Amino acid sequence: MSDRAPAVTRSRTAAVIPAAGRGVRLGPGAPKALRALSGTPMLVHAVRAMAASRAVRLVVVVAPPDGAEEVRTLLDAYPLTGHDRAELLVVPGGETRQESVRLGLAALPGDITTVLVHDAARPLVPVDTVDAVIAAVHDGAPAVVPALPLTDTVKQVAPRTGAAAGEPEPVVGTPERALLRAVQTPQGFDRRTLDAAHAKFAAAEGEGATDDAGLVERLGSPVVLVPGHEEAFKVTRPLDLVLAEAVLARRRANDGF
């Protein structure tokens, strides 16, 4: 666990965890955040990952719109202990990730100045990555994103409507891979910057903003990257569950996690 964040900043940093998605790409079953990894709900892993940072005083979990009570009950069964003892709030979410984050931000107390936004679907992010994001915000960056270089080459295609799935798609370009990064969460923000971005672009809900830093970019504010971590991958498809179980098994074997 990092001790980089001084105690004085602890009271001003909060994490918002959007956890209101269905997990359609994971296949049928409970909402994704409530599914178990090594016997513990994915959301609990994500909450612990945020609370593991000494800088994080409050974690706001954004639950499915009709599931806030169920999520509160679930989290009560996994109390935070020791270094992880942050305050926990649960609020109902919305129809899109952007709307869910906006509802989470609305629940933050007025004295919070630094906000992390972290997908429940990235349950295994290491605390050193969390602390690196927080440290960069505290050093003055208004928006900080953990990111990794790509391993696949990426092709660009033209926007198409009505094409059948699996139909061959014409390629229109190949962006230079060395200039691309795959971005993760937690993304960290100066609270006023993130509030302004969500307020200004609320009307654009569902129109292509796939992360919060993207809204800050649209504001014209600078966004910087810090190194991400391969264990911060997003559990999206069934194979990702296999990888997550393998990571947890390796952690147990290495250090009794």
Ligand SMILES: Nc1ccn([C@@H]2O[C@H](COP(=O)(O)OP(=O)(O)OP(=O)(O)O)[C@@H](O)[C@H]2O)c(=O)n1
């Ligand atoms: N209306 C929504 C949609 C998504 N999310 C959250 O945003 C994060 C990233 O979304 P994603 O991985 O796409 O999750 P789902 O939307 O659940 O997945 P899918 O698109 O496969 O249904 C997840 O923690 C998810 O719970 C949310 O809080 N509210």
Ligand SMILES: C[C@](O)(CO)[C@H](O)COP(=O)(O)O
């Ligand atoms: C925020 C994010 O995790 C950054 O990679 C990602 O954009 C979320 O996308 P999703 O389609 O909602 O999973």
